[in-house]
Amino acid sequence: MKNNQQLFNELIRSFAELGVDSPQAEARMVFEAIFERDFKYLSLKNFQVSEAVTDKISQIIERRKKHEPIQYILGKAPFYNYELIVNENVLIPRAETEIMVEYIIKNIPEKGTLLDIGCGSGTIGVTCAYERSDIQVTAVDISPEALKIAKLNAENYQLKNIKFFESNLFSNVDSKFDFIAANLPYIPYSEYLECPSEVINFEPEIALTTENNGLKLIYQTAEQCSNYLNNNGVIIFENGYNQAAKIVEFLEKLNNFSEIFTIKDYNDYHRFTVAKL
Numbered sequence: 001m002k003n004n005q006q007l008f009n010e011l012i013r014s015f016a017e018l019g020v021d022s023p024q025a026e027a028r029m030v031f032e033a034i035f036e037r038d039f040k041y042l043s044l045k046n047f048q049v050s051e052a053v054t055d056k057i058s059q060i061i062e063r064r065k066k067h068e069p070i071q072y073i074l075g076k077a078p079f080y081n082y083e084l085i086v087n088e089n090v091l092i093p094r095a096e097t098e099i100m101v102e103y104i105i106k107n108i109p110e111k112g113t114l115l116d117i118g119c120g121s122g123t124i125g126v127t128c129a130y131e132r133s134d135i136q137v138t139a140v141d142i143s144p145e146a147l148k149i150a151k152l153n154a155e156n157y158q159l160k161n162i163k164f165f166e167s168n169l170f171s172n173v174d175s176k177f178d179f180i181a182a183n184l185p186y187i188p189y190s191e192y193l194e195c196p197s198e199v200i201n202f203e204p205e206i207a208l209t210t211e212n213n214g215l216k217l218i219y220q221t222a223e224q225c226s227n228y229l230n231n232n233g234v235i236i237f238e239n240g241y242n243q244a245a246k247i248v249e250f251l252e253k254l255n256n257f258s259e260i261f262t263i264k265d266y267n268d269y270h271r272f273t274v275a276k277l
Ligand SMILES: C[S@@+](CC[C@H](N)C(=O)[O-])C[C@H]1O[C@@H](n2cnc3c(N)ncnc32)[C@H](O)[C@@H]1O
Pocket: 090, 091, 092, 093, 094, 097, 117, 118, 119, 120, 121, 122, 123, 124, 140, 141, 142, 143, 146, 167, 168, 169, 183, 184, 185, 186, 206, 207, 208, 217
């Protein structure tokens, strides 16, 4: 039998040999999931690990060898201050989306309403509903499988201020909102084909790419959103690293908005485009 510290170091080595970007971070995620304890606690302890646990870790390494993302293997992903259930029907929440969540939490009016369009696992809607229990959130997605996961996440956090339904953009939406959050697919197909196998072989294509150089759904949402925003309502899009200027130009031409601006991500890209009615 091995002890936990030995096993942890071996796991980091195995992940490093597989070319995993952050072997230590992934090894921590595995340990926290398997032992269901915070890593700080685990790192201070020395204990023998059963054969069953060693076997489980070997199976994880085998799956990781085939480039399956660690979040799908473990069935969960960290996001903001939360842990979200994920599977291969939803995009793995990305760290930059936390910037959008932060913006909404700070700016949505008291007792306001939020539409999360293309909610996936509920990344934006669930997090905002938890952080701002005074608001009412509606979360929609075209994918019924994604909605199942989003609902599980809302149940997990016992949220009462969020509802879900299937909708192709606004097709089933019949009310107006103070805020609309749109993290829709935006990767141009040619770039999508260049994505690492973790993405292309495991994450849902419908969550990542769309026509018109990745801008089709953002443009359609921009065209329709003024019908679904209250006076002074705000829409915030997440977009590709080089798409913001085009989206700003498109929004300006629509002539529906009093203010249009962008917000940068951690890498200094204009990752979010905001428009106020
Ligand atoms: C980039 S993922 C974002 C998921 C989630 N909002 C997040 O931030 O992790 C895009 C999501 O949009 C959904 N989607 C794609 N086309 C859609 C459409 N026409 N109407 C509604 N949702 C759509 C996908 O199923 C996917 O869940």
